[in-house]
Amino acid sequence: MKLDEIKSLLDKVGEEYIEDLKDFLRQPSISARGEGVDACASMLREFMEKAGFRVEVWRMKDANPVVYGELYSSSSKTILLYGHYDVQPPEPLEEWSSPPFEAVESNGKITARGAADSKSNVMAIVKAVESYSKLGLAPSVNIKVLFEGEEEIGSPNLSRYVEAYKDRLKADAAICFDGGLDPKGRPELWLGLKGMLYVELRCRTARVDAHSSLAPLIENAAWRLIQALNTLRSPDGSILIDGWYDDVRVPTEDDLKLLEEVDYETLLAGLKSHFNLDKFLCGVERVEAVKKLLFQPTCNIAGINAGYTGPGVKTVLPRDAYVKIDFRLVYDQNPYKLLENLKKHLKAKGFEDIEVKALNFLEPSKTPPSAPIVRAVSIAASEVYQSKPQIYPNSPGSGPDYLFTKRLGLNSVWTGCAPPLSNAHAPNEYTTRDAFLKGILFVSSIMENYGCIEY
Amino acid sequence: MKLDEIKSLLDKVGEEYIEDLKDFLRQPSISARGEGVDACASMLREFMEKAGFRVEVWRMKDANPVVYGELYSSSSKTILLYGHYDVQPPEPLEEWSSPPFEAVESNGKITARGAADSKSNVMAIVKAVESYSKLGLAPSVNIKVLFEGEEEIGSPNLSRYVEAYKDRLKADAAICFDGGLDPKGRPELWLGLKGMLYVELRCRTARVDAHSSLAPLIENAAWRLIQALNTLRSPDGSILIDGWYDDVRVPTEDDLKLLEEVDYETLLAGLKSHFNLDKFLCGVERVEAVKKLLFQPTCNIAGINAGYTGPGVKTVLPRDAYVKIDFRLVYDQNPYKLLENLKKHLKAKGFEDIEVKALNFLEPSKTPPSAPIVRAVSIAASEVYQSKPQIYPNSPGSGPDYLFTKRLGLNSVWTGCAPPLSNAHAPNEYTTRDAFLKGILFVSSIMENYGCIEY
Numbered sequence: 001m002k003l004d005e006i007k008s009l010l011d012k013v014g015e016e017y018i019e020d021l022k023d024f025l026r027q028p029s030i031s032a033r034g035e036g037v038d039a040c041a042s043m044l045r046e047f048m049e050k051a052g053f054r055v056e057v058w059r060m061k062d063a064n065p066v067v068y069g070e071l072y073s074s075s076s077k078t079i080l081l082y083g084h085y086d087v088q089p090p091e092p093l094e095e096w097s098s099p100p101f102e103a104v105e106s107n108g109k110i111t112a113r114g115a116a117d118s119k120s121n122v123m124a125i126v127k128a129v130e131s132y133s134k135l136g137l138a139p140s141v142n143i144k145v146l147f148e149g150e151e152e153i154g155s156p157n158l159s160r161y162v163e164a165y166k167d168r169l170k171a172d173a174a175i176c177f178d179g180g181l182d183p184k185g186r187p188e189l190w191l192g193l194k195g196m197l198y199v200e201l202r203c204r205t206a207r208v209d210a211h212s213s214l215a216p217l218i219e220n221a222a223w224r225l226i227q228a229l230n231t232l233r234s235p236d237g238s239i240l241i242d243g244w245y246d247d248v249r250v251p252t253e254d255d256l257k258l259l260e261e262v263d264y265e266t267l268l269a270g271l272k273s274h275f276n277l278d279k280f281l282c283g284v285e286r287v288e289a290v291k292k293l294l295f296q297p298t299c300n301i302a303g304i305n306a307g308y309t310g311p312g313v314k315t316v317l318p319r320d321a322y323v324k325i326d327f328r329l330v331y332d333q334n335p336y337k338l339l340e341n342l343k344k345h346l347k348a349k350g351f352e353d354i355e356v357k358a359l360n361f362l363e364p365s366k367t368p369p370s371a372p373i374v375r376a377v378s379i380a381a382s383e384v385y386q387s388k389p390q391i392y393p394n395s396p397g398s399g400p401d402y403l404f405t406k407r408l409g410l411n412s413v414w415t416g417c418a419p420p421l422s423n424a425h426a427p428n429e430y431t432t433r434d435a436f437l438k439g440i441l442f443v444s445s446i447m448e449n450y451g452c453i454e455y
Numbered sequence: 456m457k458l459d460e461i462k463s464l465l466d467k468v469g470e471e472y473i474e475d476l477k478d479f480l481r482q483p484s485i486s487a488r489g490e491g492v493d494a495c496a497s498m499l500r501e502f503m504e505k506a507g508f509r510v511e512v513w514r515m516k517d518a519n520p521v522v523y524g525e526l527y528s529s530s531s532k533t534i535l536l537y538g539h540y541d542v543q544p545p546e547p548l549e550e551w552s553s554p555p556f557e558a559v560e561s562n563g564k565i566t567a568r569g570a571a572d573s574k575s576n577v578m579a580i581v582k583a584v585e586s587y588s589k590l591g592l593a594p595s596v597n598i599k600v601l602f603e604g605e606e607e608i609g610s611p612n613l614s615r616y617v618e619a620y621k622d623r624l625k626a627d628a629a630i631c632f633d634g635g636l637d638p639k640g641r642p643e644l645w646l647g648l649k650g651m652l653y654v655e656l657r658c659r660t661a662r663v664d665a666h667s668s669l670a671p672l673i674e675n676a677a678w679r680l681i682q683a684l685n686t687l688r689s690p691d692g693s694i695l696i697d698g699w700y701d702d703v704r705v706p707t708e709d710d711l712k713l714l715e716e717v718d719y720e721t722l723l724a725g726l727k728s729h730f731n732l733d734k735f736l737c738g739v740e741r742v743e744a745v746k747k748l749l750f751q752p753t754c755n756i757a758g759i760n761a762g763y764t765g766p767g768v769k770t771v772l773p774r775d776a777y778v779k780i781d782f783r784l785v786y787d788q789n790p791y792k793l794l795e796n797l798k799k800h801l802k803a804k805g806f807e808d809i810e811v812k813a814l815n816f817l818e819p820s821k822t823p824p825s826a827p828i829v830r831a832v833s834i835a836a837s838e839v840y841q842s843k844p845q846i847y848p849n850s851p852g853s854g855p856d857y858l859f860t861k862r863l864g865l866n867s868v869w870t871g872c873a874p875p876l877s878n879a880h881a882p883n884e885y886t887t888r889d890a891f892l893k894g895i896l897f898v899s900s901i902m903e904n905y906g907c908i909e910y
Contacts, residue, residue, distance in 0.1 A: 214748070314880075
């Protein structure tokens with residue numbers, strides 16, 4: 001049993017692996033402002049070479065590098081593993097218990113920006129392969145890994161990389177290793193991701209801001225923007241734009257069946273307690289609430305600003321107002337098509353003056369529950385974590401999964417080894433030494449199980 | 456003719472007066488954040504003492520100082536002049552052609568925050584009195600001046616000062632010297648001011664901000680606030696709160712007659728060109744538009760903020776949103792009563808969770824067109840500016856005029872010497888050396904004319 005051998009190996013070299021993880025965490029790679037991204041890609045390349053990968057660093061103009069690695073075995077099957085080495089900005093710094101790029105360990109907890117999202121996932125893949133190498137073993141499947149450096153800014157260039165290297169990326173299935181464990185310590189598996197249309201709407205009503213005494217005569221940009229916004233969405237969250245739901249193909253019967261098996265009560269109770277909620281916006285509970293969470297297209301105001309927002313009294317009539325909106329999309333909505341619907345809607349409602357700027361497009365993705373890779377990951381999860389994995393037919397979040405499912409035509413599972421409630425995107429993000437070491441086993445087990453599944 | 460003597464004097468000392476004005480402009484006095492206010496009051500006291508006033512600086516707890524001055528002549532009549540030495544915040548700084556507190560002069564234009572609103576008005580009063588002193592003359596009327604330091608934050612403490620110093624402030628009429636010239640260079644006279652109710656509404660929907668993937672479950676505070684805002688006002692500007700218009704007593708027949716005499720075409724054309732407007736929000740033109748401007752109660756969003764408003768993509772679900780609203784009120788609406796109406800409205804519409812914080816209350820004011828002070832100011836305006844003044848039965852703006860009309864029982868005219876379209880409350884606010892020097896003559900002429908009117 002290769003997995004037992006790797007487990008024994010980890011008893012000997014686990015400490016060394018954890019030190020490598022900490023070095024990786026100490027290297028900033030903040031894609032939002034380009035900080036340390038190149039240095040982090042180089043460091044990752046070295047770790048991968050040490051692990052036994054044949055590595056290439058792909059570079060495209062105006063894009064962060066992709067670190068690509070291959071390891072061929074005698075298998076006829078190939079798995080493509082995706083991850084990202086970039087991290088969110090660490091701010092607000094004052095809320096961190098230790099500096100975000102020092103990777104301070106205390107009681108087995110390693111605190112750092114990127115510890116959970118997603119450097120421990122990346123390193124688990126690298127160290128799984130390194131373990132095979134150290135043991136002189138070959139995995140039961142050919143391995144390709146693609147680590148990008150722009151996931152935290154919406155993967156704006158990954159589609160160009162995937163298009164350019166399409167032939168190199170040929171595989172039989174994909175794993176996006178960028179997730180983690182649920183509050184009870186069970187791996188979560190996502191069989192699809194929501195898409196995204198991120199827009200900025202801007203309204204201008206005059207050449208300059210005005211004294212608010214002119215309110216009877218001059219249109220206030222904030223009021224006008226609010227009137228426009230009010231035509232987009234009902235208070236219950238449903239979207240009022242013509243044709244918005246035309247291409248929605250989920251949930252399927254299979255999706256709903258899968259949903260029934262999920263321990264959604266733990267998920268929902270955790271959310272209510274963390275956010276201090278009496279009830280959910282959608283007005284339903286239990287499985288119906290999870291259904292909304294996973295399959296409802298959303299129109300979220302991520303930010304709005306106009307006029308004077310400092311302390312005290314200022315009586316200005318703002319001539320300029322803007323709002324950032326993320327629309328999350330479900331299978332098989334198309335962000336490019338829906339951007340046109342949004343523009344048409346604003347025009348039809350008399351808001352043709354409102355400027356629409358699209359900042360990000362992600363298509364939704366879907367992998368059928370019956371796919372062999374789903375089975376392989378499930379078995380691996382049970383094997384390593386000794387509990388039933390939580391298999392979600394879709395994720396409430398978004399990501400570039402569609403590049404694997406739609407562009408490369410692969411079935412794909414999102415999963416990972418981050419610990420529960422690990423403060424991703426927030427201060428005091430952490431992983432644990434246990435979560436990381438188990439992650440190495442999880443990756444190894446996925447490779448073994450996928451290599452052995454007959455299909 | 457005292458006025459001719461003052462005019463000759465200005466040829467000699469005008470340059471000195473302008474340098475004093477620039478020094479005054481270089482002293483920040485941003486009441487919204489308390490910046491430089493005390494220093495500015497001290498500087499003003501010195502200017503007034505130099506001018507010949509007997510000066511007192513009145514101080515009350517948690518309030519900016521009032522600088523009060525008296526100058527007694529042998530007249531049986533007393534005029535109370537009001538002004539303010541505080542200024543609006545200068546932001547956005549990047550839109551200024553020269554720093555807001557450097558008072559850079561170019562082609563006779565002096566650019567500074569407060570140049571028009573209202574330090575050149577304050578200084579015109581001071582320099583008018585200084586001119587009498589320099590010439591060894593006495594004005595034809597006793598003079599009391601009250602300069603406050605909180606007008607730009609809605610004069611929250613002036614009523615306490617007026618109440619406490621009621622006896623000292625006894626007079627026969629009031630002039631609020633805080634206005635300016637119309638686009639054709641004619642003084643504008645306002646025979647009443649709108650009132651004000653300034654509120655901040657705040658909505659909170661969760662304990663912390665959430666990842667926007669949770670949008671189906673967690674109420675977005677920005678959306679909820681926008682839904683509430685949408686119940687307050689029609690797109691045409693009318694206010695949808697029960698009972699809002701119950702106490703409106705204007706325009707009267709006299710008001711409308713006065714309005715017909717105003718050169719509103721110049722006013723309206725000036726606004727359209729300055730703000731680059733095709734049409735007015737109210738949907739009407741000519742005298743009907745001026746009627747709206749002067750007598751329509753308004754609900755203006757002065758500022759709104761929620762979520763992430765920096766560059767690029769961030770997918771956050773804000774748990775907190777707030778908006779600043781100024782409601783302008785017309786005679787005889789009561790801001791305290793209407794605050795209750797607003798709270799009742801939000802409750803009735805299901806928004807009882809939205810927190811309402813009132814930041815300012817100003818009652819509307821009204822002075823009859825037939826009052827002697829109106830006649831005195833009109834004659835002075837014709838004398839100094841060689842053109843018919845523009846007498847408006849009401850102002851679109853707000854101020855503490857009600858303290859003079861309602862609390863002290865005086866007739867009161869708002870006027871001033873700021874140049875037309877001088878960017879008050881906006882970047883690149885300015886006055887001109889000509890506007891300032893004429894203002895000194897205007898103040899002098901008002902005092903002479905009011906001293907001589909029989910009533």
